Amino acid sequence: MVHMEYYLIVSTIMMFAGIYGFLTRRNLLAMLISVELILNSVDINFAVFNRFLFPGQLEGFFFSLFAIGVSAAETAVAIAIIINIYRNMKNIQVRNLDKMKW
Amino acid sequence: MEYTILILLLPFLSFILLGLLGTRLKPSVAGAAGTIVTGAVAILCYWTAFSYFGAGRDASGVFPTLIPWNTVWLPFGGSLHIDLGILLDPISVMMLIVISTVSLMVHIYSFGYMKGERGFQRYYAFLSLFTMSMLGLVLATNIFQMYIFWELVGVSSYLLIGFYYTKKEAVAASKKAFIVTRFADLGFLIGILIYGFYTGTFSFTPDAPALGAAKALLPLALGLMFIGGAGKSAMFPLHIWLPDAMEGPTPVSALIHAATMVVAGVYLVARMFPLFIGYAPEVLHITAYVGAFTALYAAVVACVQSDIKRVLAFSTISQIGFMIVALGVCTSADPHEGGLGYMASMFHLFTHAMFKALLFLGAGCIIHAVHSNEMSAMGGLRKYMPVTHITFLVACLAIAGIWPLSGFFSKDEILAACFRFSPVMGGIMTFIAGLTAFYMFRLYYCIFWGNENKELHAEHRPHEAPYSMTIPLIFLAAVTLFAGWIPFGEFVSSNGQAYHIHIDWTVAGISLCVAAAGIALATWMYLREDRTVADGLAVRFSGLHKAAYHRFYIDEIYQFITHRIIFACISTPVAWFDRHVVDGFMNLLALVTNKVSWLIKGIQSGNVQRYSIWVLGGALGIAIVLLLI
Numbered sequence: 001m002v003h004m005e006y007y008l009i010v011s012t013i014m015m016f017a018g019i020y021g022f023l024t025r026r027n028l029l030a031m032l033i034s035v036e037l038i039l040n041s042v043d044i045n046f047a048v049f050n051r052f053l054f055p056g057q058l059e060g061f062f063f064s065l066f067a068i069g070v071s072a073a074e075t076a077v078a079i080a081i082i083i084n085i086y087r088n089m090k091n092i093q094v095r096n097l098d099k100m101k102w
Numbered sequence: 103m104e105y106t107i108l109i110l111l112l113p114f115l116s117f118i119l120l121g122l123l124g125t126r127l128k129p130s131v132a133g134a135a136g137t138i139v140t141g142a143v144a145i146l147c148y149w150t151a152f153s154y155f156g157a158g159r160d161a162s163g164v165f166p167t168l169i170p171w172n173t174v175w176l177p178f179g180g181s182l183h184i185d186l187g188i189l190l191d192p193i194s195v196m197m198l199i200v201i202s203t204v205s206l207m208v209h210i211y212s213f214g215y216m217k218g219e220r221g222f223q224r225y226y227a228f229l230s231l232f233t234m235s236m237l238g239l240v241l242a243t244n245i246f247q248m249y250i251f252w253e254l255v256g257v258s259s260y261l262l263i264g265f266y267y268t269k270k271e272a273v274a275a276s277k278k279a280f281i282v283t284r285f286a287d288l289g290f291l292i293g294i295l296i297y298g299f300y301t302g303t304f305s306f307t308p309d310a311p312a313l314g315a316a317k318a319l320l321p322l323a324l325g326l327m328f329i330g331g332a333g334k335s336a337m338f339p340l341h342i343w344l345p346d347a348m349e350g351p352t353p354v355s356a357l358i359h360a361a362t363m364v365v366a367g368v369y370l371v372a373r374m375f376p377l378f379i380g381y382a383p384e385v386l387h388i389t390a391y392v393g394a395f396t397a398l399y400a401a402v403v404a405c406v407q408s409d410i411k412r413v414l415a416f417s418t419i420s421q422i423g424f425m426i427v428a429l430g431v432c433t434s435a436d437p438h439e440g441g442l443g444y445m446a447s448m449f450h451l452f453t454h455a456m457f458k459a460l461l462f463l464g465a466g467c468i469i470h471a472v473h474s475n476e477m478s479a480m481g482g483l484r485k486y487m488p489v490t491h492i493t494f495l496v497a498c499l500a501i502a503g504i505w506p507l508s509g510f511f512s513k514d515e516i517l518a519a520c521f522r523f524s525p526v527m528g529g530i531m532t533f534i535a536g537l538t539a540f541y542m543f544r545l546y547y548c549i550f551w552g553n554e555n556k557e558l559h560a561e562h563r564p565h566e567a568p569y570s571m572t573i574p575l576i577f578l579a580a581v582t583l584f585a586g587w588i589p590f591g592e593f594v595s596s597n598g599q600a601y602h603i604h605i606d607w608t609v610a611g612i613s614l615c616v617a618a619a620g621i622a623l624a625t626w627m628y629l630r631e632d633r634t635v636a637d638g639l640a641v642r643f644s645g646l647h648k649a650a651y652h653r654f655y656i657d658e659i660y661q662f663i664t665h666r667i668i669f670a671c672i673s674t675p676v677a678w679f680d681r682h683v684v685d686g687f688m689n690l691l692a693l694v695t696n697k698v699s700w701l702i703k704g705i706q707s708g709n710v711q712r713y714s715i716w717v718l719g720g721a722l723g724i725a726i727v728l729l730l731i
Binding site: 023097 | 709718
C-alpha cells in the first residue's frame with residue numbers, strides 16, 4: 001500500500017520544480033513547460049485527495065480531468081502568443097521582452 | 103384667444119431663422135423678413151387689444167384678467183410651480199400696443215439707418231429676440247416667468263449695445279450695462295425667492311391666507327424686487343449704464359433704452375401694485391422719493407450735456423423718474439381716493455414711449471445727416487431737414503407738456519397725483535417739469551437754430567433722411583399729437599374700475615406756466631446767434647456746470663469704489679490666496695505624486711519573471727502571516 005504522503009511528496013517536488021523553472025528559465029517555451037508542471041502537480045493532488053480522503057466520490061477526478069482540459073486550451077493560447085511574439089521580435093528570450101514596462 | 107401665443111412665437115421664429123441663416127440671407131431679405139414678422143405681431147397685438155377691450159367689463163365693472171394659455175413648466179411641489187403662459191389684463195395689453203408699435207417703427211426705420219452696415223442680418227435677429235423677450239416680459243403670468251424674460255431682455259440689450267463690437271466704447275458700454283443691471287437683478291431674484299418661499303406661490307395674486315403668512319416679509323421682498331426694477335429703469339444710483347448705452351445704434355436706443363426695456367421697472371411696480379399698496383405702502387413711498395431724486399438729478403445733468411443722445415438718455419431717466427414717482431405717491435387702490443398715480447404712470451409710460459422713440463429716431467436722422475453726436479457739429483439744421491425738424495419740435499413740445507400734445511395730459515395727471523400726496527412733492531415735480539422744458543428746448547435750438555457749423559456743413563451738406571426713416575417719424579408724431587385724447591382712465595386704472603380723466607386746471611395751469619417759462623428761458627438763451635448768456639452762466643457757476651457736465655462724478659465714484667476699494671482691498675488678496683494657497687496646495691499634491699511615481703516606477707520593469715517573483719513573494723508573505731496568526 002502506497003501511502004498518501006508519497007504521492008504528495010512527488011507532487012510537491014513537481015510544483016516547486018515548476019515554480020523554479022518559471023522563475024529562472026530564459027526561454028518562453030521552457031517557462032510554458034514549467035507552468036504545465038505546476039498544473040500537473042495540482043491535478044495529482046486532486047486525484048490523491050479524492051482517492052484517499054473521499055473514496056466514494058468522484059468530484060476530485062472530474063476536477064482534475066477538467067483542469068487538464070483547461071490547461072490544454074491555455075497551452076494552445078500561450079503557444080499562439082509565443083508564436084506572435086516571435087514573429088514580431090524574432091526572439092523568445094524572456095530577458096529581451098520588456099516592451100510592457102512603464 | 104389662444105392665438106396670442108403667436109405674439110411670442112413669431113418673433114422667436116424670426117430670431118432663430120435670421121440668426122441661423124445669418125449672412126446667407128441678403129441684407130434686404132433679412133430686414134424684410136424681420137419687419138414683416140414684426141408687422142404681423144403688431145397686427146396681432148392690435149387685434150388682441152381690440153378684442154380684449156371690446157369684450158367689455160365683467161359684472162363687477164373691471165376688465166377680466168385672462169390667461170388664454172398656460173403650462174406648468176417646473177413644479178416644486180405644493181402650490182409652488184413655475185408656469186409659462188400668457189396673461190392679458192389692461193396693463194399688459196396696453197404694453198403690447200406700445201412695444202409692437204415702437205418695435206415696428208424701429209424695424210422700418212432701421213432699413214434706412216443701418217443700410218450698408220456690417221452685420222445687418224445679425225441686427226435684425228437681435229431686434230427680433232428683443233421684441234420676443236419684451237413681449238414675454240409683459241405677458242408673464244407669474245413673477246418667475248417675468249424674471250426669465252427680464253434676463254432675456256437684458257441679454258438682447260447687451261447684444262445690441264455692443265453691436266459695433268469693434269468699437270472699444272461700445273464693448274465697454276455693453277459690459278457696463280450688463281453688469282449693472284445684472285447686479286440689480288440679484289436683488290430682484292432674492293426678492294422673488296423670499297416671495298415664493300413665504301407665500302408658497304410665484305403668482306402675482308396669491309390668496310389671502312398665503313399673504314397673511316408672508317405679511318412680515320412682503321415689504322422686504324417687494325423692496326428687493328424694486329431694486330431689480332431700479333436697475334432696469336435706471337433709477338439713481340443704478341442709472342450709470344443708461345447714458346453709456348447710447349453707444350449702440352440709435353434705433354436701438356429708441357426701442358430699448360427709451361420706450362420699452364427701461365420702463366420694465368415701472369411695469370414691475372405696476373404689476374405688483376396691489377401687493378405694494380396693500381402690504382408695503384411705505385416701500386412704495388420710498389420708491390417715490392428715489393424716483394423724484396432721480397428725476398431731479400437727471401434733469402439737471404441733461405441741461406449741460408453736449409452729446410444729443412446723452413441729453414435724451416438723461417431725459418429718459420428723468421421721465422422714468424416721473425413714472426416711478428406717480429406710482430409711489432399712490433396711497434390707496436381707489437383712483438378717486440389716492441390711486442390716481444397708477445393710471446397717470448401708465449398713461450405717461452404710454453405717451454412717453456411714443457414721443458421719446460420719436461425724439462431718438464429724430465436724433466438718429468440728425469446723426470445720420472451730420473455724422474456726429476455733438477451739438478457743436480449741428481445748428482441751423484432746420485433748413486436742411488424739414489420733416490425731422492417738425493416732428494422733433496412736436497416731440498419736444500409733448501415732453502415739455504404743452505397742450506394739446508400727449509405729454510401734457512399724462513404729465514398733468516402725474517402732477518395732480520403728486521399734489522394730492524403732498525404739496526412739496528408736487529412743487530418739486532413741477533419744477534422738474536420746467537427743467538424738462540428748458541433742456542429739451544435747449545437741445546432743440548442747438549440742433550435746429552442758432553450758430554450753424556458752416557465749415558462742417560459746407561464740407562458735408564446735411565440732407566433729409568430717406569423715406570424709410572421719415573415715415574416712422576411722421577407716424578409717431580401723429581400718435582404724439584393725438585394720444586392725449588385717448589380716454590386712458592377708461593382702460594387702465596388702479597382698481598380696474600373705469601376712471602374718467604378730468605383735468606385739474608389749477609395744476610395744469612401751473613405746469614403750463616412753468617413749461618412756458620422753461621421754453622422761454624431756453625429761447626432767450628439759445629435762439630440767438632451768440633450764446634453770451636449761456637456761456638456767462640457757465641462761467642459764473644463753473645463749479646456746478648462742471649460737476650453737472652461730469653454727471654456729478656457718479657461714474658468716478660463707482661470707479662473709485664470698484665477699483666480702489668473692492669478690487670484693491672478685497673479682490674486682489676482673494677486672488678492672491680486663490681493663486682498661491684489654494685492652487686499651491688493642489689500643485690503640491692500633484693508634485694508629490696509625480697516625484698513618488700518617478701521613484702517607484704522602476705518596479706514595473708516589463709520583465710514577467712520579476713513580476714512573478716513579486717507574486718510568489720507576496721503569496722509566501724501572506725501565507726506566513728496567516729500561519730503565524
